[in-house]
Amino acid sequence: MATMLQFPSSVSTLNDYNALYPDWTQREVSTGTTIMAVEFDGGVVMGADSRTTTGAYIANRVTDKLTPIHERIFCCRSGSAADTQAIADAVTYQLGFHSIELDEAPLVQTAASLFRDMCYRYREELMAGIIVAGWDRRRGGQVYTVPVGGMMTRQPVSVGGSGSSYIYGFVDSNYKPAMSKEECLKFTAEALTLAMERDGSSGGVVRLAVISEQGVERQVILGNQLPKFSTV
């Protein structure tokens, strides 16, 4: 940020200079977040919250964390906003090139592998947790998770981001194999709402995307329309 005179906290000054500059000028932009993706027969449902924070300030309360990589492949981003945007841009370029060479739509696994290669190679510099999901002709709807560190694995349902720890129990108990598209949408919306209630870094609206052979359908669930759980 602009030139700032900043003393390390071990140095005591007559005035507290660090307090003159608000918290958000000194913090990196983070998508501390909750992201989720579920496979169903015929496609995938992806969901994310919409909060981007710089320290205690919410830099963007209506962020779109569901980023298109190709026509039927999206990724959900969590971690450092800068890192994930840069990686997504690079992978979009690489995948587009690859798709032209092949002269057909790329596989979701290819996209996930590209993410994994980048996240693993630069693991020391990056802070990115990504869920790649989409539909292709060979294997239908698929969800791959590429968490911090650069591993890649396919899962029928995957959650990520800082808010995800609060919903592991809910997701474990409520996921059933062979759910329909509507059930997946409801399940994702409920899980994200519960995480947003508990995690300070997640909030705003719930953004959903359904990817199938027919294409991509996007939805937004606004704050007052979120599912309600009885609060005590």
Add this chain to the structure above:
Amino acid sequence: SAPAVKQKGVDTVRYEGGVVIGSDSRASKEYVSSRMFCCMAGSLADAQAVTNAVIHQLSFHSMQMEEPPLVKSAAAIMRSFCYTHQDELSARFIMAGWDHINGPQVFTVSLGGIILEQEFTVGGSGSSFIYGYADAKFKPGMTREECLTSTTNALTLAMDRDNVSGVIVHLAIVTEKGAERQLIPGNKLPVLQRLA
């Protein structure tokens, strides 16, 4: 700071006639009085020292009042310890039980000395995984059986995800009549995960 003995899953919920307190095998549930239990999380050394001091002070208080102690008295004594020594302690407690004035109550006394009465609460290292489940499942006005099932399910889910929580579920049900304990061994736990 003191190395916290990394904790376990603890889950406590109140229903019309009593309180259900669940914990996994590694968590500590301390018997405070005939109708009160205290669950500890965090640095166990700190937690045990505080709990012993509280039980000591509570028994004197109860003798002076000439009646069984109230849950909120126990929680208040615990809170004053945690607040006075907040810089040295790193422990978190759930004080739950039944008394003749206010019926079943659940209090959580946290780091720094905050006291909160709640309908249900979760604690320990495995608790972060079940906040979502607990928020969705626990409603006011549940019956005893619903409380028992939900508590067991919540603990099972936490033990499935948390590598330092495990194996069996201890339940204590405290009502006007006293405390009843149950133990559910690992092979009898509900199977909730359908992810292969």
